[in-house]
Amino acid sequence: xxxxxLDRRIDIQTVTGSVDSLGTPKRTYAxxxxxxxxxxxxxxxxxxxxxxxxxxxxxxxxxxxxRTDFDRKARIxxxxxxxxxxxxxxxxxxxxxxxxxRVVT
Numbered sequence: 001x002x003x004x005x006l007d008r009r010i011d012i013q014t015v016t017g018s019v020d021s022l023g024t025p026k027r028t029y030a031x032x033x034x035x036x037x038x039x040x041x042x043x044x045x046x047x048x049x050x051x052x053x054x055x056x057x058x059x060x061x062x063x064x065x066x067r068t069d070f071d072r073k074a075r076i077x078x079x080x081x082x083x084x085x086x087x088x089x090x091x092x093x094x095x096x097x098x099x100x101x102r103v104v105t
Contacts, residue, residue, distance in 0.1 A: 006037035010062060011077040012070050032070055039063040040078060043100070058103040059086070066094040076101050 013029035020026050043059040060083065062076060076083040076099065083101035091098055 003037070005039045006064070008038050008040045008078070009035040010038045010040070010064070011035055012074055013077060014070055014074045029075060032074065036064055036067075038078075058105075060101050062099040062101055063091070064097050064099065066090070066096050075104070 012032040014032050016028050016030045018026050018028050039062070041061045041063075043061050060078070062078070072085045072088060074085060076085065078101075082104040084104055085099055086102050087100040089098045089100075090096075
């Protein structure tokens with residue numbers, strides 16, 4: 001993976017649980033770390049069915065350097081939008097991660 005390809009910045013947010021004043025569990029998010037360098041590509045028509053999941057027009061494929069501090073419960077913030085992680089695929093031998101994400105509506 002070449003550093004020049006990672007020309008965008010994303011934020012990875014992990015779920016933190018809290019309880020509101022009525023005792024109802026509430027899902028909140030906190031940034032995992034500073035912005036992460038990433039390559040962001042729209043999911044192309046050739047990727048319309050990937051990892052047993054349909055890929056819609058608001059789906060992106062995001063490539064980042066390998067990390068182990070988050071999972072599919074986390075979310076991605078990119079360009080002012082929140083994205084749920086639909087799948088995580090390792091690239092090479094811990095070289096990077098390819099994330100299939102879908103915009104939260």
